[in-house]
């Protein structure tokens with residue numbers, strides 16, 4: 020209760036009690052000013068689509084929330100369920116429940132599929148057991164002893180999501196999970212994202228395929244040149260042709 | 270060259286390679302995890318040999334065997350936490366300057382305390398003699414001096430030959446230490462995390478792992494291995510303040526030839542260099558440059574070194 024109160028207080032009077040609340044984030048890669056004062060909220064258990072053109076700053080936004088060493092957050096606050104993520108580094112944020120599934124998947128090479136999962140369970144705060152992961156991803160079970168780099172693109176994406184689910188996740192950040200995957204695999208990942216939602220986990224999803232992302236999402240944020248250009252219902256973006264043409268080119 | 274000559278030079282190659290391997294494995298481990306070329310690594314060896322002389326002389330050799338590596342582990346962690354960690358975000362040139370500076374401080378410190386000349390290393394009695402290798406048909410003279418020596422039968426040896434026991438001990442200890450290091454990295458959870466961290470440390474942070482703390486331990490382990498090298502290598506390399514620098518250059522070449530950050534590569538290339546030095550010993554003009562020749566040839570054929578991975582230091 021006090022955590023929620025703290026969150027609300029930090030977010031300012033009159034704000035809704037968002038699960039993830041980003042307040043006036045300014046983030047830099049060295050001298051390059053990339054995230055230029057973004058604020059948005061994500062309600063608990065929802066899926067938010069984070070959309071925008073190439074280079075708009077979507078990946079940078081996710082990395083800022085996950086508290087990567089770079090970009091540096093020079094100003095602003097990020098609250099997750101009452102916890103001040105802006106005061107944490109990446110490993111603390113991960114223990115607070117943030118899981119980033121990066122755009123290039125970042126499967127660790129040179130170790131097996133199973134070892135990639137084991138590594139996810141070293142730090143305190145674990146989620147699905149390895150056996151549970153295999154129940155959800157039978158294909159990974161078949162390949163558990165293989166070097167993880169021998170997996171196909173789709174399998175690597177599944178492993179990346181599975182690795183996140185092997186931790187206790189409160190906020191799942193998906194960066195272009197469909198990129199380069201065949202439609203069949205995309206459907207499989209979509210089902211997983213829906214399942215994650217049914218578990219009550221909050222998701223922020225960046226996707227080039229805006230239509231696909233919006234179909235799944237409850238809310239949407241459109242980023243343009245490091246600023247929030249739109250924030251609202253996902254359905255509204257689907258219905259608003261002008262908005263889509265201006266910022267998403269679809 | 271007779272079979273006996275080849276055998277002796279192989280053993281000498283192993284012994285030279287063993288010291289380089291111990292230093293180079295620490296260097297490459299630190300480089301592969303923290304991305305820092307630790308020019309103070311030779312200086313850690315200097316600390317180890319003097320600590321071994323002092324502890325060995327005051328308390329005894331076995332105390333040195335236990336305490337020196339532990340001391341070096343602590344020194345390594347203090348060095349990393351106290352100084353080197355502040356240079357991770359700085360250019361490589363700054364890292365080289367600070368570690369090189371540290372090496373000079375340690376070398377000069379040793380010179381101030383112990384002087385610039387070689388000081389005697391108290392080898393325990395059982396390590397001072399020779400080992401006897403003999404083959405078929407060899408008759409060991411019935412003289413006590415021979416009969417009391419440790420003896421190894423090797424069928425291919427013609428007659429018999431001798432080799433200093435201490436060097437054999439050094440080879441054995443080095444391979445034990447190297448085996449232990451590989452086992453730690455290959456078969457433990459700590460090792461798994463470190464190996465994964467060598468490939469993608471940021472991803473491990475995203476998975477909640479405080480990889481910085483583990484890498485500090487790795488730095489300590491690299492120093493610990495230099496400690497083992499110092500305890501057993503001191504009598505062979507001499508006990509002087511500048512021996513660290515003399516070891517550092519070839520060890521760094523070993524790392525480059527093996528492939529930056531590759532442990533098996535460092536081991537392989539250390540042995541390669543040891544053998545090259547040993548088998549060129551008759552031609553001193555060649556021996557002076559043989560390690561550079563090997564480096565040039567290997568790097569021409571394989572620019573990333575024997576087992577270097579794509580993307581490291583590129």
Ligand SMILES: Nc1ncnc2c1ncn2[C@@H]1O[C@H](COP(=O)(O)OP(=O)(O)OP(=O)(O)O)[C@@H](O)[C@H]1O
Pocket residue numbers: 048051053071072073074075076077078079080
């Ligand atoms: N490591 C970096 N250093 C400096 N600038 C960077 C870095 N990474 C990204 N940028 C810059 O930041 C801006 C935003 O990049 P970002 O990757 O966040 O965009 P994005 O919306 O994810 O684009 P994409 O759709 O191409 O993935 C771009 O102008 C990019 O060039």
Ligand SMILES: [Mg+2]
Pocket residue numbers: 077078079122
């Ligand atoms: Mg991106």
